[in-house]
Amino acid sequence: MRIRALVLAASGAVALSALAVPSASAATAGPAVTFSNLKVNSGKNIVVGSTSMVTVSATYTVTKPASLNPNSFATLPVLYRGDTLGTNSDDLLAGDDVGTCTTSxxxxxxxxxxxxxRPNSSDQDLDLLSSEAGTWKLGALAADADAATTWQGDLGTTHLQRRATLTTDASPEPVKKGRTITVTGKLARANWDTNKYAGYSTQPVKLQFRKKGSSTYTTLKTVKTTSTGTLKTTTTATADGYYRFSFAGTTTTSPVSAAGDFVDVQ
Structure with a gap:
């Protein structure tokens, strides 16, 4: 996603747009506030599929001088990458609207x-790119009606992840005890550039088994996906139960476990 920035409304509120803040405004001291306790998506990873917009909540605390009118400025939490936070940041993500604050x-x-x-936006400046999956830093800004802006970074981190899908198919069914069971599947993840799902290659995936009547899966082995994300392995039939593949996830891709496929052992 390209840099989003702020346009300051004459009323003293701040509106978000895709236009850049003039660089001259950086020379003006912004509101004398500090940010703390910023939490995005309740501290959980942000997982986005191939087409649908995902909206998450952020909460934070603003500390200000008692003399500063809370209606004279607006605030906005942001995600960024790079060493510094500001209008010149390499990557900057923010919401469509400024924050809503109550006086404590x-x-x-x-x-x-x-x-x-947005993985599939009509506005390319708002479109997510697959290369943007991974770790992002958290920050925030405050701006007044004169375009004076205060930036504060290093308020934490989050992972922006591409959603993963995983399938499992165990056969034959039914099968005699002691015979070989073949388990196949595919691991795929959202591609934000094509807005489709594509196989995730050379990733370790666990084959797990849950005996009928049990609520716990046990790992039988770990196998790697092929160049196209497919999986194929074998195991020995021991008892009635469910087989599934399970992927732990990566920094860029969400974890996922397939639905269990039941095999009747006779």
Whole structure:
């Protein structure tokens, strides 16, 4: 996703747009506030599929001077990559609207905001790219009606991940005890550039078994996906139960476990 920035409305509120803040505004001191307790998506990874927009919530605290009117500035949580946070950041993600804050005391505001992630947007400046999956830093900004902006980074990290899918098919069924069972499947993940799912190659995936009547899966072995994301392995039939593949995930891709495929052992 390309850099999003802020346009400041004359009313004193701040509106988000795809236009860049003029570089001259960086020279003006922004609101004298600090941010803390920023949490995006309740601290969980952000997982986005191939086409549908994902909206997550963010909560944070703003500390300000008692004399500073909370209606004189607006705030916005952001995700960024790179060493510094500001209008010149390499990558910067933010929501469509500024945060909503309530007064906790004369110096403390409790705020929340929404952040949208679009893998398939009509506006290319808002489109996610597959290369953007991975670790992002958390930050926030405050801006007043004169385009004076305060940036604060290093408020934590999050993982923006491509959604994964996984299938399992165990056969033959039924099968005699002691015979060989062949288990096949495929691991795929969302491609934000093509808006389709594609096989995830050379990834370790666990083959697991849950005996009928049990609620716990046990790992039998670990196999790797092929160049196209497919899986194929064998195991010995021992008892009635469910077989599934399970993928632990990576920094860029969400974990996923397939639905169990039941095999009747006779």
């Amino acid at each position: 005391s004369s110096t403390v505001l409790k705020c929340s905001a929404k952040i949208q992630f």
